[in-house]
Amino acid sequence: MSQKNITIYDLAKEAGVSPATVSRILNGTTAVSPKKREAVMTLIHKYQFQPNALARALSEKRSRLIAMVVAHAENSYYNSLFAACESEAYRRGYVTVLLSTHSVPETEESVIRRMGELRPDAVILCGGRIDLAEPDPDFIRMLASLSERMRLVVGSQSPRPGIPGIAVDHEKSMELALSYLTSLGHREIGFVYTGAPYYGTVQRLTRFSAIMDAMHLPLHPEWLIEVPEYDIPSGVIGAERILALSHRPTAILGMNDMVSSGILQGLLAHGVQVPQDISLLGFDDTFVTRIAAPHLTSIGYDYPTYARLLLDAALYEGDPGEYPQNQIIPVYLKVRDSCRRLDV
Amino acid sequence: MSQKNITIYDLAKEAGVSPATVSRILNGTTAVSPKKREAVMTLIHKYQFQPNALARALSEKRSRLIAMVVAHAENSYYNSLFAACESEAYRRGYVTVLLSTHSVPETEESVIRRMGELRPDAVILCGGRIDLAEPDPDFIRMLASLSERMRLVVGSQSPRPGIPGIAVDHEKSMELALSYLTSLGHREIGFVYTGAPYYGTVQRLTRFSAIMDAMHLPLHPEWLIEVPEYDIPSGVIGAERILALSHRPTAILGMNDMVSSGILQGLLAHGVQVPQDISLLGFDDTFVTRIAAPHLTSIGYDYPTYARLLLDAALYEGDPGEYPQNQIIPVYLKVRDSCRRLDV
DNA sequence: TTGAAAGCGCTAACAT
DNA sequence: ATGTTAGCGCTTTCAA
Numbered sequence: 001m002s003q004k005n006i007t008i009y010d011l012a013k014e015a016g017v018s019p020a021t022v023s024r025i026l027n028g029t030t031a032v033s034p035k036k037r038e039a040v041m042t043l044i045h046k047y048q049f050q051p052n053a054l055a056r057a058l059s060e061k062r063s064r065l066i067a068m069v070v071a072h073a074e075n076s077y078y079n080s081l082f083a084a085c086e087s088e089a090y091r092r093g094y095v096t097v098l099l100s101t102h103s104v105p106e107t108e109e110s111v112i113r114r115m116g117e118l119r120p121d122a123v124i125l126c127g128g129r130i131d132l133a134e135p136d137p138d139f140i141r142m143l144a145s146l147s148e149r150m151r152l153v154v155g156s157q158s159p160r161p162g163i164p165g166i167a168v169d170h171e172k173s174m175e176l177a178l179s180y181l182t183s184l185g186h187r188e189i190g191f192v193y194t195g196a197p198y199y200g201t202v203q204r205l206t207r208f209s210a211i212m213d214a215m216h217l218p219l220h221p222e223w224l225i226e227v228p229e230y231d232i233p234s235g236v237i238g239a240e241r242i243l244a245l246s247h248r249p250t251a252i253l254g255m256n257d258m259v260s261s262g263i264l265q266g267l268l269a270h271g272v273q274v275p276q277d278i279s280l281l282g283f284d285d286t287f288v289t290r291i292a293a294p295h296l297t298s299i300g301y302d303y304p305t306y307a308r309l310l311l312d313a314a315l316y317e318g319d320p321g322e323y324p325q326n327q328i329i330p331v332y333l334k335v336r337d338s339c340r341r342l343d344v
Numbered sequence: 345m346s347q348k349n350i351t352i353y354d355l356a357k358e359a360g361v362s363p364a365t366v367s368r369i370l371n372g373t374t375a376v377s378p379k380k381r382e383a384v385m386t387l388i389h390k391y392q393f394q395p396n397a398l399a400r401a402l403s404e405k406r407s408r409l410i411a412m413v414v415a416h417a418e419n420s421y422y423n424s425l426f427a428a429c430e431s432e433a434y435r436r437g438y439v440t441v442l443l444s445t446h447s448v449p450e451t452e453e454s455v456i457r458r459m460g461e462l463r464p465d466a467v468i469l470c471g472g473r474i475d476l477a478e479p480d481p482d483f484i485r486m487l488a489s490l491s492e493r494m495r496l497v498v499g500s501q502s503p504r505p506g507i508p509g510i511a512v513d514h515e516k517s518m519e520l521a522l523s524y525l526t527s528l529g530h531r532e533i534g535f536v537y538t539g540a541p542y543y544g545t546v547q548r549l550t551r552f553s554a555i556m557d558a559m560h561l562p563l564h565p566e567w568l569i570e571v572p573e574y575d576i577p578s579g580v581i582g583a584e585r586i587l588a589l590s591h592r593p594t595a596i597l598g599m600n601d602m603v604s605s606g607i608l609q610g611l612l613a614h615g616v617q618v619p620q621d622i623s624l625l626g627f628d629d630t631f632v633t634r635i636a637a638p639h640l641t642s643i644g645y646d647y648p649t650y651a652r653l654l655l656d657a658a659l660y661e662g663d664p665g666e667y668p669q670n671q672i673i674p675v676y677l678k679v680r681d682s683c684r685r686l687d688v
Numbered sequence: 689t690t691g692a693a694a695g696c697g698c699t700a701a702c703a704t
Numbered sequence: 705a706t707g708t709t710a711g712c713g714c715t716t717t718c719a720a
Contacts, residue, residue, distance in 0.1 A: 064458075
């Protein structure tokens with residue numbers, strides 16, 4: 001790591017031109033005589049010159065950088081979303097970086113703050129406190145003030161006008177799941193859900209009850225199984241609760257693919273076969289569905305579309321007030337091997 | 345998104361002090377009279393002032409930003425590593441961002457370049473061309489010139505002096521795997537490996553043959569099964585090749601957890617039980633081991649240690665020439681349920 | 689303790 | 705087509 005960083009001034013002096021000319025060559029903003037261009041290009045290669053993007057961003061007031069802040073970088077859902085956004089942004093000439101908050105409020109706060117100070121052209125926030133069904137006013141205020149300085153987009157319900165929200169259609173996802181299961185002849189359906197006070201979670205739970213009710217399907221309280229997390233162990237816990245039931249439902253919905261794969265394991269460990277003895281369905285349609293055996297049928301979201309909408313909002317140049325405050329991501333059902341038709 | 349960004353000049357004017365004083369208050373570099381500090385702090389809160397980190401970094405020549413560039417952000421191995429680095433860096437006052445190259449050479453080149461232009465304090469490069477057993481001279485040259493401008497660390501063998509490399513002890517990992525399997529009484533062992541020309545891959549394969557040879561264990565060429573990728577489908581392919589064997593080994597090593605879980609599925613699909621009929625072992629010890637049923641026994645690496653060494657190297661202030669060029673990450677064996685003792 | 693001013697490396701308006 | 709120069713927002717001597 002040498003000390004002296006070479007600048008366009010150094011290049012300019014050695015090539016006998018002005019710094020502005022070097023800048024023009026670098027950016028192709030104005031025509032430059034072939035001779036000078038040639039001379040400068042030679043030096044650029046000679047020194048492996050890399051323009052300082054900090055200085056450029058400071059001057060231009062744009063960095064071509066997008067920051068995506070997620071709750072858990074290790075979560076396959078955010079992973080898929082990041083990958084999709086990254087590709088889409090790259091296509092549009094932006095580089096995207098991922099930051100993780102580990103869902104720790106203070107880390108979340110400081111990561112968002114520090115990233116904001118770095119002045120990316122936009123920050124896309126997914127998961128964490130923004131997903132709370134009961135928004136935290138202080139947090140929203142913080143985001144609001146951030147959004148005055150830069151483009152902010154959230155991957156959930158918009159917390160307030162001026163901050164576009166692009167969210168998965170959680171209600172529809174539950175409808176899809178339930179209509180599929182009932183089309184297979186299931187009437188006794190359980191739901192292993194997470195008690196976390198997140199929007200999508202609450203929405204799915206509410207919708208579940210409402211639909212079951214509307215369809216006049218039996219809804220025993222003990223078939224609504226609350227587990228602590230969105231992970232595998234929680235699924236295992238859910239399975240144990242199911243196994244302990246005097247009368248088991250014929251189909252189970254897991255909160256997400258991880259929970260469902262945990263349920264699957266718990267069930268298998270006790271000799272209960274999926275889908276022979278019980279059908280199982282997941283949400284998110286992540287790669288986890290294909291690690292599980294049998295492969296999990298799951299409700300997924302159109303990630304490329306999600307990414308596109310997120311970026312459209314993030315890179316929108318006009319008046320934020322005119323941008324649609326909320327947009328919805330379509331969901332789909334991916335049938336695999338974990339649900340079976342019920343014999344009549 | 346309003347237009348005018350508030351600066352320390354604005355604060356200074358309104359508080360009746362100089363910009364330098366505001367800067368001092370912001371950084372606590374010099375004592376400032378309580379009165380002025382008070383006045384300025386009030387304004388900071390009033391305007392929710394956020395200093396511009398670009399300007400600060402440009403001036404200070406340090407950003408407290410670390411960039412980690414990996415081949416596949418979706419890969420659980422890189423995920424675990426990023427999470428560990430992120431935590432460790434956060435503890436040291438740095439924010440870490442993750443960039444993915446999707447293992448596409450040109451993307452890799454441009455992502456590294458653009459990230460370099462952003463002048464993070466260090467970039468940690470993991471996976472991709474840097475892992476090639478036969479290094480690409482042009483790529484190494486590019487890295488070398490990058491490393492003259494900033495601290496560069498690679499998560500593999502050091503490609504050249506001045507660029508510290510921290511790598512997993514691949515040879516040891518194979519030794520561990522094989523000594524465990526033989527301790528269980530296995531002598532007939534197969535290896536489903538990826539043909540990719542990566543360092544760790546080649547090293548493991550070489551070591552596998554060498555150890556089998558040294559231990560006088562049978563090594564049929566058809567037990568060395570090459571598959572195309574590091575993913576689940578490749579594991580399934582591997583399983584099919586195993587099933588087609590006239591004489592099957594009693595234990596199988598998969599290239600990583602994904603491949604092993606694919607093998608597991610392929611085997612189960614044909615009624616071959618793990619570990620009853622065949623034992624199975626993975627590498628990386630990612631969460632995939634716990635999604636598989638039975639849970640996979642796997643060789644893992646000490647991620648917190650890995651992260652610590654990576655960051656020690658990344659944040660080392662002294663002469664890079666004096667920093668150890670290569671360091672090794674210890675590996676461990678995590679026994680779960682996919683291997684059984686062979687009856688004698 | 690505080691302020692003035694130079695500088696970090698680049699872009700863009702203005703002038704030529 | 706090209707050079708000069710004034711910022712961009714912050715830190716940091718240097719003086720006072």
